[in-house]
Amino acid sequence: TRLVLLLSMEDDNDHAGRVLERNPSDYETHWRDTWAEFNRSLRSTADFNAFHWVYRLFSAGLRLIYYRCGLSRLQLHTVWRSSIPCFAILLVLLVELSYFGRLRVLLSTRWCMEQDSLCRSSFILNDIFVAYLGLMILFNYVSACFRSPGVALSSQYSGLDESSKVPYHLTWKASHGQGGMCGVNASLRLADEQRRVQLCEELFPSNEWTFCNKCNIQRPPRTHHCGVSDRCVIRYDHH
Secondary structure, eight states, X not given: OHHHHHHHHHHHHHHHHHHHHTOHHXXXXXXXXXXXXXXXXXHSSSOOOHHHHHHHHHHHHHHHHHHHTTGGXXXXXXXXXXXXXXXXXXXXXXXXXXXXXXXXXXXXXHHSOTTOXXXXXXXXXXXXXXHHHHHHHHHHHHHHHHSOOOBOOOGGGTTOOTTSOOOGGGSOOGGGTSSOBTTBOOOOOHHHHHHHHHHHHHHSOOSOOEEETTTTEEEOTXXXXXXXXXXXXXXXXXX
């Protein structure tokens, strides 16, 4: 019962945090603070980074307009976050199509003579390489989007089997930029995560375990808290 109450309180706090984050008054305050810092930086004798301030002012102003106009009610920011991987896949596909559609013909025309059939037939190997490279990029990118990087969970989840249901606050949410794409969340299995922690203990034996104040757990070496996924990721340097 305590565990259920704890999880429900965490979900309520997470929801309250998201509501507070989308409050237009917070973005008005953020815009005024950013503008005040910008003016202080202009009057300061220190080096002025124009690109830095263009980005900060544009970001703060765009968020303010987004929430003041009521566009946040459409939840466009959650759709945009989960759609970023789709744009990356589309970019790779466009490069592949540009090669097979136009670039291949241009290269074969410039490099090979009209009567040189051997040179033209050698482009088949180049086609295979380009297709293989594109498929490997797509496969590894999609795999990275939908696979868990390995997280350190609390000891209360130890001993769970694969049929155990993942609590809502532990699931990867595509709308928060935590993996997945186009509204499809990445997979997370508690039993697999526990096996990853055990494997990390076997491969990197050490007594230098640290404590995470945000997750309130003991974590293995090379494990650090990720601000995007809001949990401790194993081998964070690689993540």
